[in-house]
Every structure is written in C-alpha cells, then in structure tokens.
Amino acid sequence: MKALILSGGKGTRLRPLTYTGAKQLVPVANKPILWYGIEALVSAGITDIGIIISPETGTEIEKKTGDGSYFGANITYIRQDSPDGLAHAVKIAQPFLGDSPFVMYLGDNLIADDLEQYLQEFVEKKLDALILLRKVSNPSAFGVATVNEKGEVLALVEKPKNPQSNLALVGIYFFSSLIHNAIANLKPSARGELEITDAIQSLLEDKKLVSARQLKNWWLDTGKKDDLLEANRIILDTDLESENLGIIEENSQIIGRVKIGKNTQIINSTIRGPVIIGENCFLENCFIGPYSSIADNVKLSETDLEHSVILESAEVVGIHQRIVDSVIGQRAKIHPALKRPKAVSFMIGDDSQIELI
Structure with missing residues (x-):
C-alpha cells in the first residue's frame, strides 16, 4: 500500500x-x-x-x-x-x-x-x-x-x-x-x-x-x-500537553495547558492556555490568551494576543490593543499604535511591516 x-x-x-x-x-x-x-x-x-x-x-x-x-x-x-x-x-x-x-x-x-x-x-x-x-x-x-x-x-x-x-x-x-x-x-x-x-x-x-x-x-x-x-484551536484543545523548557521570570504567570520551547524567555507576562510557544522567543509585558500558537524566534513586547497564529521570527511591539483572530507571517513586524481601538485583527504575509497610526 x-x-x-x-x-x-x-x-x-x-x-x-x-x-x-x-x-x-x-x-x-x-x-x-x-x-x-x-x-x-x-x-x-x-x-x-x-x-x-x-x-x-x-x-x-x-x-x-x-x-x-x-x-x-x-x-x-x-x-x-x-x-x-x-x-x-x-x-x-x-x-x-x-x-x-x-x-x-x-x-x-x-x-x-x-x-x-x-x-x-x-x-x-x-x-x-x-x-x-x-x-x-x-x-x-x-x-x-x-x-x-x-x-x-x-x-x-x-x-x-x-x-x-x-x-x-x-x-x-x-x-x-x-x-x-x-x-x-x-x-x-x-x-x-x-x-x-x-x-x-x-x-x-x-x-x-x-x-x-x-x-x-x-x-x-x-x-x-x-x-x-x-x-x-482544535489541535490545541485536544492534543496539547503542558511542558516548560523556557525561562519564566518570577513575576510571570502560567495558567492552564501551556507548552514553552527551549531558550524562550517570559518576563512580566501572563500566559493562559491552551497556548504553544516555540524556541528562542522573547515575551515581555504580554498577555497571551487561549488558542494562540507562537512559532520559534518570535519577539512580543507590550502585546495582548488571543486566538491567533504567529509565524517564525515575527515581531510585535507596543500594541496596546488586543490582537485577536489573526495570522501574522514570518518575519513580519508590527509597530506601536498611537490610537487605541478596542481590538485589531490581522492577516499579514511574510516579511510585512505594519505601523498603526
């Protein structure tokens, strides 16, 4: 066969x-x-x-x-x-x-x-x-x-x-x-x-x-x-098992089923599962909500994220609105916003750069 x-x-x-x-x-x-x-x-x-x-x-x-x-x-x-x-x-x-x-x-x-x-x-x-x-x-x-x-x-x-x-x-x-x-x-x-x-x-x-x-x-x-x-969402809901191979600062909180890869650093952040985070990531001052997948080498700072997929080497910095229902491509960059809507949703291809003004 x-x-x-x-x-x-x-x-x-x-x-x-x-x-x-x-x-x-x-x-x-x-x-x-x-x-x-x-x-x-x-x-x-x-x-x-x-x-x-x-x-x-x-x-x-x-x-x-x-x-x-x-x-x-x-x-x-x-x-x-x-x-x-x-x-x-x-x-x-x-x-x-x-x-x-x-x-x-x-x-x-x-x-x-x-x-x-x-x-x-x-x-x-x-x-x-x-x-x-x-x-x-x-x-x-x-x-x-x-x-x-x-x-x-x-x-x-x-x-x-x-x-x-x-x-x-x-x-x-x-x-x-x-x-x-x-x-x-x-x-x-x-x-x-x-x-x-x-x-x-x-x-x-x-x-x-x-x-x-x-x-x-x-x-x-x-x-x-x-x-x-x-x-x-379904795969995280049914198959994800908790595992932590990263570095979690004392002022961070991990709730529910969360898998974190090697050399990933979590600083002053809350992760509420089910969530999977890859290797060599850096998260600071973030809230990562359920049903989010974050690939390797991603940088997130001052970001509120839920029900989204972030691909490898993407960078989201200083977004004070909740990012929901989004797919963000490899090496894409999203820069700070000046205005503050309640939530934003993205479908962003590889190597993109977004500035919210």
Whole structure:
C-alpha cells in the first residue's frame, strides 16, 4: 500500500501568506499542516509516500520535510509543473504508484479520525475505491456524493450549482490500480482540469466496487484564515500537553495547558492556555490568551494576543490593543499604535511591516 499526498497548488485562499511559501507548510500548533497528513499515514502503517509538489514551492517543502526518515517513512517527491487537477496529479505519479493500491491525501486537510479503520475496510472488501464524506453547509464548494443507505455511491459531481446532497468529499481517497485506467480516458472539465470525481464516476459506470463512509469526527480544509485558526484551536484543545523548557521570570504567570520551547524567555507576562510557544522567543509585558500558537524566534513586547497564529521570527511591539483572530507571517513586524481601538485583527504575509497610526 502506498500513499500520494498532494502538496502543490498556489494557495490563493491563504494569500498573502502563500505569496512567499507553501500553504501546506503553514503551521497549526507550531507544526506544518502537511506533517499531520504524513503522521496519519504512517500511523496507519503506510510508509511509502509520494508527495506532489509545484515548481514554486516544491524546494521549500522538500527542504522542510526531508526524505521521510523523521517520520519513519520513505518520501518520493513528484513535480507537477501546472495544477491541472487532482486526477492529473495521480496520472503523473503513476510511475511511482505502479500497480499498488494507494491512499490519496490532500496536504492541506486535517481530520480527527484514524485512517486505519478505513484502510482495513478498503482491503478486506477488495474495493476499487473508498471515499470519505462529511456533511457541510456549502456543498457547492466541494465535490458532492449521493449515496444510498448501504453506503453505496450512486453519483459524484464536482462543485455542482444545484447539489443533490450535502455530503462533501473529504480530501482523502483509497484507490485500487483501476483508477489509472479511468484517468487515462478522462477529458478536461469545464475548469480545464482532470477531475478525480469524474474518474470515480467512471468506476461507478463500469460497475466497479466503490463505497463511501462518513467521518465520525471533525474535518477541516485549512485553505482559509478562519479554517486555519479553527484547526489551531482544535489541535490545541485536544492534543496539547503542558511542558516548560523556557525561562519564566518570577513575576510571570502560567495558567492552564501551556507548552514553552527551549531558550524562550517570559518576563512580566501572563500566559493562559491552551497556548504553544516555540524556541528562542522573547515575551515581555504580554498577555497571551487561549488558542494562540507562537512559532520559534518570535519577539512580543507590550502585546495582548488571543486566538491567533504567529509565524517564525515575527515581531510585535507596543500594541496596546488586543490582537485577536489573526495570522501574522514570518518575519513580519508590527509597530506601536498611537490610537487605541478596542481590538485589531490581522492577516499579514511574510516579511510585512505594519505601523498603526
């Protein structure tokens, strides 16, 4: 059994962060989103993993993620020169996949369910495809499945204007090698892409064994700021364990579950968890509220922060208003304000500099 993680694309929904980096490397609880998928696959026993990368961000992903040894896996990188659809990604990965069954996993997805239970069903029932579904309020934004009471898939449509159900395809699929034949006969959709939903529909029309299962727990597509913040909140809420490897001054207060990295210094500040703070950070005269993630080498001074994600080497100094619901990019700098609104919210890309006047 192999796995194929799709980690290409341009990440337009997360701009400006993704003008300068891969969306799959944006951190959730100080860990790249992509790594959660790798860990989920390895936990299910799948260690031979191909990762689809784009020319724009592939080098960054490869450098950050490595050869897979960190995860107990073997990673092969496969370049997709243009984002021509999910089925196109499978097509160019065929030399890596061979005749092996495989899991296709979209690299910006996060789920709470273990993959092992679905993998076991796929193998035991000798299915040609198993798709995972979740009820959503806006099915027109997704591939949509119609299923019967037995979980058998009746039809699939990509982003329909008039959806026949509210069951969206989660970005995780199990396939036998028959999917390659279906993809070989595809024509581009109206969007100019080879759609994986069309390939699965072709399997259905050929009377192949295609089943669906609804996720039991949460699923998030982290392609937008609010989804990223929600993913950060959920991971901190469910997975964070307290640990302090930093230097905490006596006049500082740590409340609840807080994880602090090596060489981080906390001076005259209150940290109320769940909060994760990376290594080599400096915090002085700050209040850090729940559901905040602060990456390595961040400097915060006279800052009130809550429900936000601060990326590596960012600097926020002298902001006397509460910063909420914000994502602040790598090396971004926010300087003091003269006026004092009650709260501010940011979506700031890498290397930005903001002065509030």
